Amino acid sequence: AGVLAAHKITASSPDTDLPTVSGLRKMGVNFTLSNKDTVKSSDVLFLAVKPPIIPFILEEVGPDIEPRHIVVSCAAGVTISSIEKKLSTFCPTPKVIRCMTNTPVIVREGATVYATGTHADVEDGKLLEQLMASVGFCTEVEEDLIDAVTGLSGSGPAYAFTALDALADGGVKMGLPRRLAVRLGAQALLGAAKMLLESEQHPGQLKDNVCSPGGATIHALHFLESGGFRSLLINAVEASCIRTRELQHLADQEKISPAAIKKTLLDKVKMESPSLSVASASKVSLFTSKSKKN
Amino acid sequence: RRGCGFGAWPRVAMEASELWVGFVGAGRMAGGLVRGLLQAEKVPASNVLASAPSDKNLDAWRELGCRTTHCNLEVVYRSTLVFLATKPHILPGVLEEIRPAVGSQHIVVSLVAGVTIQTLQRLLPPGTKVLRIMPNLPCVVQAGAMVFSRGSNAGDEEAALLKSLLSSCGLCEEVPESYIDIHTGLSGSGVAYVYLFAEALAEGAVKMGMPGALAGRIAAQTLLGAAKMLLETGEHPAKLRGDVCTPGGTTIYALHQLEKGALRATVMNAVEAATNRACEMAKD
Numbered sequence: 001a002g003v004l005a006a007h008k009i010t011a012s013s014p015d016t017d018l019p020t021v022s023g024l025r026k027m028g029v030n031f032t033l034s035n036k037d038t039v040k041s042s043d044v045l046f047l048a049v050k051p052p053i054i055p056f057i058l059e060e061v062g063p064d065i066e067p068r069h070i071v072v073s074c075a076a077g078v079t080i081s082s083i084e085k086k087l088s089t090f091c092p093t094p095k096v097i098r099c100m101t102n103t104p105v106i107v108r109e110g111a112t113v114y115a116t117g118t119h120a121d122v123e124d125g126k127l128l129e130q131l132m133a134s135v136g137f138c139t140e141v142e143e144d145l146i147d148a149v150t151g152l153s154g155s156g157p158a159y160a161f162t163a164l165d166a167l168a169d170g171g172v173k174m175g176l177p178r179r180l181a182v183r184l185g186a187q188a189l190l191g192a193a194k195m196l197l198e199s200e201q202h203p204g205q206l207k208d209n210v211c212s213p214g215g216a217t218i219h220a221l222h223f224l225e226s227g228g229f230r231s232l233l234i235n236a237v238e239a240s241c242i243r244t245r246e247l248q249h250l251a252d253q254e255k256i257s258p259a260a261i262k263k264t265l266l267d268k269v270k271m272e273s274p275s276l277s278v279a280s281a282s283k284v285s286l287f288t289s290k291s292k293k294n
Numbered sequence: 295r296r297g298c299g300f301g302a303w304p305r306v307a308m309e310a311s312e313l314w315v316g317f318v319g320a321g322r323m324a325g326g327l328v329r330g331l332l333q334a335e336k337v338p339a340s341n342v343l344a345s346a347p348s349d350k351n352l353d354a355w356r357e358l359g360c361r362t363t364h365c366n367l368e369v370v371y372r373s374t375l376v377f378l379a380t381k382p383h384i385l386p387g388v389l390e391e392i393r394p395a396v397g398s399q400h401i402v403v404s405l406v407a408g409v410t411i412q413t414l415q416r417l418l419p420p421g422t423k424v425l426r427i428m429p430n431l432p433c434v435v436q437a438g439a440m441v442f443s444r445g446s447n448a449g450d451e452e453a454a455l456l457k458s459l460l461s462s463c464g465l466c467e468e469v470p471e472s473y474i475d476i477h478t479g480l481s482g483s484g485v486a487y488v489y490l491f492a493e494a495l496a497e498g499a500v501k502m503g504m505p506g507a508l509a510g511r512i513a514a515q516t517l518l519g520a521a522k523m524l525l526e527t528g529e530h531p532a533k534l535r536g537d538v539c540t541p542g543g544t545t546i547y548a549l550h551q552l553e554k555g556a557l558r559a560t561v562m563n564a565v566e567a568a569t570n571r572a573c574e575m576a577k578d
Contacts, residue, residue: 204532222562231553238550 001108001134012038039064044072044127051075051251055086062090070095070124072114076150077248080117080143093119097128100146101136103157110136111153115143147248151241159236160189313337313455316373318366318388320346320355323405324379326434330463332358333436337459345369370395375455378404378414385409389417396422401452403427403442407478408576411445411471423448425456428474429463430481438464439481443471475576479569487564492517 006028012035013021025031032038039045039061049057054075065071065087071094073083080098087094096117104110112132116125125140132138141149164185171181196203211218224230315337317324324344331337339359345366346352352362363369370376370392380388385406396402396419403425404414414424424445432438440460444453453468460466469477492513499509524531539546 202530202533202536205530208530222559225559225562226556228554228556228559230558231550231556234550234553 003131003134010038010041035061036064039069043068044070044131047071047073047075049075051078051247054078054083058083058086062087065091065094067091067093067095070097070120070127072097072099072128074099074101076100076154077147077244077251079248079252080115082252084117084119095120095124097125098143098146099128099132100149100154101132102153105132105135108135110138111149111156112136112138113141113146113149114138115141115146147241147244148237150244151237151239154244155236155240159233164189313341313375314373315342316369316376317342317344317379318369318376318392319379319381319384319405320344320351320362321379321381322431322434323429324377325351325354326431326438327377327379327405327429327460327463328355328358328360330433330436330438331459334462336462343369343372366392367395370400374399375401375403375459378402378406380406382406382408386417389414393418398422401425401448401455403456405429407482408572410576411443415445421447423452425452426471426474427456427460428477428482429460431485433463436463439477440464440466441469441473441477442466443469443474475572476565476569478572479565479567482572483568484565487561488517 007030010030010032011021011024012032014033015021016031016033021031030041035057045061045065047054047057054073071083071087073080073096078098080096083096083098084094087096094117097114097120098117099112099114101110101112105112110132112135114125114128114132116122129138129140164182167185167188168178168181171185172178176184192206196206199206201209207221211221315328315331317328328342328344331342332339340361342355342358342360343363344352344355344360345363345368347364349362355362366388376396378385378388385404398421401423402414402418405427407428409426411424411426414426415422418424422445425442425448426445427440427442429440430438433440440463442453442456442460457466457468492510495513495516496506496509499512500506504512520534523529523534527534535549539549
């Protein structure tokens, strides 16, 4: 998105064989095996490890956290207070921001929310917002809404992929070649989403606008309603949100003991998606960087 | 029926106040319409003449100040605007009876379910101005929904007159005749769907501990209020629905239940079934 120069980004992972690692290297990101090095050369620290690993990472890098650091956790279900608690043994006022994003950040159409911790200033939140807004939509929320966000836009792309797969099947059934069916289905959803985002109108109204009386679309919609389409989607968002809370609850109770995690995992910290790299930038360079995405 | 005494009546002007309105058939639907007309002072009661085979229905009309008769022909001779409000199976016989008296000054408006304009025009003298209307029950409380279509000889003036008169009974719109069966499915029968929904709402409340009578009144008021907001704000129902749903609140929980029950599809099925049945019956 042109927000950050690659050489200002450092990423660490114990496992150098991952395809994501070579991908990042190709982009010009600095790579190291040492988490501590990453912390030292960063101002904004994205923790992109799996949730059970977070406590161990915090233990490891805690001593190197300085007042300037903004620790951003993208780990599902890991609360701000749990991170602050862990870091407070090393640093009295750690700046923590919790964020929840989704996979389409890869194509700069992500949906990201963040909640600021006790010691994070307004500017810290705004800095994160600037970074994440370059890869999609980003807004601040109260932490207690993050589970709902997970259910909706966190998991949302999966619902969309499932829908697109099925829509393509429908197209194929009615005679379209698969590739074309996929392309058209995806474009239809993309276009609809764009219309909704750019319109003041309620989605119900937009739907009506497509349904000519007695026409093809209203016949199709009747099928969707008969199948309880809407309630299925509501159920899905609810299930994802509830499961997130369950996982968070389990994590809070620190039910996952060190013994439960593979020794190999303890030694190696796995990277998450390539887009959530551990970033570093001096504050000055960030604001003089190239213009953000559109 | 033949030979009832009547004189020749002069041609009358089209202004509503000068209009002589007749009803052949004086049942519930006709009664609802006339109440609306009288309440809105569209027509003086003394200008209204209704016929029915027995006095059973006619007493109520006399109480309103209308004139009554047992003679259908008299209604046609004394009126310019003639409403046909008989039961479907009776209508063909009635039309044959009144046909000789129908002239170019008449405006014949049929309320009879399932009888097409084509049939009406076939059974009446050529050139007769015919319109067909489908009202619904709440016309009796002046909150009806009516659609009408015009036959080949009915022009803008007749349509405008009908619309202006019947707006006193509720919503009145001109439509292509093909919409009339849909209107039956949506609003003619639709009233029953609403009663069912109201009953179910109240039952839910009773289950949760509220007395039935109170629950019934509140259910009805809820429907009335919601409908009023829809009509007065002109907003899309989806938007109004969203406005009621506070995040994580009671309403969204309840709506989820309705969606799980595929209520929307079921309602669509109901409208479709009633419409199809109306089409079928019209063919009979």
